[in-house]
Amino acid sequence: MTVLSARGLAKRYADTPVFTGIDLDLAAGEIVALLGESGSGKSTLLNCLAGLDEADAGSITLAGQDLRPLDDEARSALRRQSLGFIFQAFHLLPHLSVADNVALPLRLLGQRDDGRVAAMLDAVNLGSLAARMPRQLSGGQLQRVAIARALVHRPKLVLADEPTGNLDARHAAEVLDLLRRCTHDVGAACLLVTHSDVAAQAADRRLRLDADGLHAS
Numbered sequence: 001m002t003v004l005s006a007r008g009l010a011k012r013y014a015d016t017p018v019f020t021g022i023d024l025d026l027a028a029g030e031i032v033a034l035l036g037e038s039g040s041g042k043s044t045l046l047n048c049l050a051g052l053d054e055a056d057a058g059s060i061t062l063a064g065q066d067l068r069p070l071d072d073e074a075r076s077a078l079r080r081q082s083l084g085f086i087f088q089a090f091h092l093l094p095h096l097s098v099a100d101n102v103a104l105p106l107r108l109l110g111q112r113d114d115g116r117v118a119a120m121l122d123a124v125n126l127g128s129l130a131a132r133m134p135r136q137l138s139g140g141q142l143q144r145v146a147i148a149r150a151l152v153h154r155p156k157l158v159l160a161d162e163p164t165g166n167l168d169a170r171h172a173a174e175v176l177d178l179l180r181r182c183t184h185d186v187g188a189a190c191l192l193v194t195h196s197d198v199a200a201q202a203a204d205r206r207l208r209l210d211a212d213g214l215h216a217s
């Protein structure tokens with residue numbers, strides 16, 4: 001089942017084109033690595049898919065819904081429901097506990113499910129740290145909280161921007177393994193921006209972004 005379909009996506013900043021003619025399909029259950037040189041536009045593409053930035057041209061169909069005819073509010077609602085985002089710098093809220101950070105996507109959907117939050121924390125091996133504050137965790141632990149938060153509402157699509165960029169090899173492998181397992185468990189598709197060969201090889205397939213567009217790698 002196709003979770004995300006993008007056609008003809010293009011983005012430029014002032015006079016500088018970042019990418020053009022991007023077509024992309026992601027199926028439920030697959031992890032796809034997005035590779036490319038620094039500055040090739042990987043983060044920009046991810047942000048456009050997530051609605052954090054706006055493409056200048058093209059269409060995006062997410063969970064069967066074409067985003068174009070939707071107003072801002074409907075787009076945001078669909079993205080809240082269907083999307084999980086993992087940032088390189090974690091982006092946890094410092095004044096909320098680990099459990100409350102993980103519960104956030106559910107709260108934004110008007111839901112409360114303490115059992116689901118606890119199960120997600122167990123899935124990333126952080127069950128015993130639920131009451132801690134983010135400043136009391138290591139980098140690898142923070143990234144695992146971010147994975148739990150991105151998946152707690154069972155999104156159809158997970159976008160991860162260099163989720164292992166800040167971690168040493170052992171913790172990076174652990175986080176990738178968790179991401180793969182959790183993504184498969186919730187049946188999501190995952191697009192993973194990475195500079196790491198190990199992460200790229202762990203993906204189901206690899207795409208490379210360059211000046212000519214997006215190619216199988």
Ligand SMILES: Nc1ncnc2c1ncn2[C@@H]1O[C@H](COP(=O)(O)OP(=O)(O)OP(=O)(O)O)[C@@H](O)[C@H]1O
Binds near residue numbers: 037038040042
């Ligand atoms: N807000 C912005 N305004 C102008 N130019 C931008 C903006 N954001 C990104 N760019 C430019 O767009 C291009 C793509 O940037 P982007 O961050 O998407 O690349 P990337 O492939 O993710 O790079 P890296 O691997 O280094 O993170 C770069 O040339 C960058 O300078």
